[in-house]
Amino acid sequence: MSDTLTKLTYQTFQQGKNYFGLAHKILSTRLMNLISPSQQQTKPLPTQLLLKVQQRLNNLLEVDWQDAEQGVYPTSLLFDNPWSDFFRYYPAMWLDLPQLWERANQKKYQEFSQNVDIEGYPSYYVQNFHHQTDGYLSDFSANLYDLQVEILFGGSADAMRRRILAPLKEGLKVFSDVSPRQTRILDVACGTGRTLKSIRAALSQASLYGTDLSPAYLRKAIELLSQIPGELPQLLQANAEELPYLDNYFHAVTSVFLFHELPPAVRQRVIEECFRVTKPGGVFIICDSIQMSDSPEMEPIMENFHETFHEPYYKNYTTDNLVERLEKAGFENITTQVHFMSKYLIARKPA
Template sequence: MSDSLTKLAYQTFQQGKSYFGVAHKTLSTQLTQWVAPQSRPERQIHSISPQQLLILQQKLNAILEVDWQDAQNGVYPASILFDNPWEDFFRYYPEVWLDLPAIWNRTQNKKYQDFSSSIDTEGYPSYYLQNFHHQTDGYLSDRSANLYDIQVEILFNGSADAMRRRILAPLKQHLSTFSNPKATRVLDVACGTGRTLRFLRATLPQAQLYGTDLSPAYLRKANHLLSELPGELPQLVQANAEALPYLDSYFHGITSVFLFHELPAQARQQVIEECFRVLQPGGMFIICDSIQLSDSPEFKLMMENFSTMFHEPYYRHYITDDLIERLKTAGFQNIEQQVHFMSKYWIARKPQ
């Protein structure tokens, strides 16, 4: 297939994911107003103006173009542009709808730390025991792990993977300076279901990959999805990112995607310091997370309401937090920032 046809296929693919996200959110909003009009009063967000919609569309088009160009430039194979968990989508999408009554009930009764009796909550930090995104059983059930990727793609209108992939170009460029690719070690902190690790494997086929997460359910899901890939299976470990179970100066690169907005301030700092500890001198640490107020002040109300709309109790502090200062406090230097669509990136280096 020619490059022009491949690009058209990719644009059509992304447009379909975007339309699906919009359609789902529209239908679920209408259903909520019809079935449970009083169940989520705090989730009423201000309307987005036509100008804001235009800005969002321009930002979305821009990240998709960067995504395409990175594939064209050989950062990663074009095939991962079409990597989507279709089997999970058809299997689990009905459960997204079936989960809505439980979400409405918890929201109406303000039960934001509600877990089923079958879920073992012992040993986890208190800030983690939340129904983030109004997820049933938070991040501690297999059902939550099965629905997560679908729900995040719906939230970002099909652009979540494109945002994840923005960590790949700077990391690959950094690791290209090492003479033995098979000896390079890369850790993904809070790896979740393994989406970022899938992209890391496609981009760095010879590297030794590692992943940590607090949720055993999400690690089971990640292990299942990653076992489908050729090559060496990433080593997955259940661990709190505030106390990583690795030796000092062990990794050449560390990534963390969509974690920091779900951490209270003190935990954010501790995770950064742990990543500094286990990173080799000269190593690179890349954070991908939500944009902050300083990046898009025109979306101030939308960001401020996001914390209640999707139950993100630490998000309001995050959007004004100075992560550059936190990285410098830990010892990182030469810190770069990038913004793509609704995500922000910090690319930091540990001094030689």
């Protein structure tokens, strides 16, 4: 297949996912207003802002394509879609929506199934983030999560995750004397393993590690990662505030969509832990939500996100100075990027 045809196929593929996500949101919102009218008030988004959002999405997809074309990762990764999970879990997602709407309207933020053990977790984690059933603490939640996020972002979640790969590969160049198999990369709060899967595609021989607080999400990650070629990443259940690794152990550390779900003091402790386990000269990369400082024109969307979803620490996150936090921990040479609705911070530990 020619590059032009491949690019056109990719654009059509992504456009289809975007339209599907939009149709799902419209239909589910109308149904919610019939069955369980929401008491929450969100700001209507002006047409000009929606056009900016679409342009941001187009720019993201162009960068995604360019990185694949330049060999940062295989082109096949652009078409990686969990179709089996879609057909298996999309009906379950619809069946779960009435409970989600009821939970949101009743402001039940810490409601868990009887078989879910919530003992031993930090209080900030025992939440129904996004009003989702069982928060992050059940196999049911883990099975639906990737599909929910893909729909939320109009099919662009993986494209945003992949933006860490170019700076990751660039950051590892300082360790040119280290063999690929000796290169150790940690993904903090790895969830269902989607980021680790992308890293494996880009760095096929690296030794990969992942931590997460949720045993259910780690089980889902093992299910996903065991289906791809290469050594299975070493996954551990662990709190990012106390990473179970030696000082200066990893050549690179990544964290995707974690920090907006942490209280401010915990954000700092996690950054300091990431600094501790990163080798001198190593790179730390954060991917998370946009903030007011880099995307002030997106304020209505950030406000709506805070109002619509149960994200108790998000509003504080939008004005938090992550660069300052990274510098306080000891990181240097900090750069930032913005792609669509996500922000990236790339930091280096002094050699």
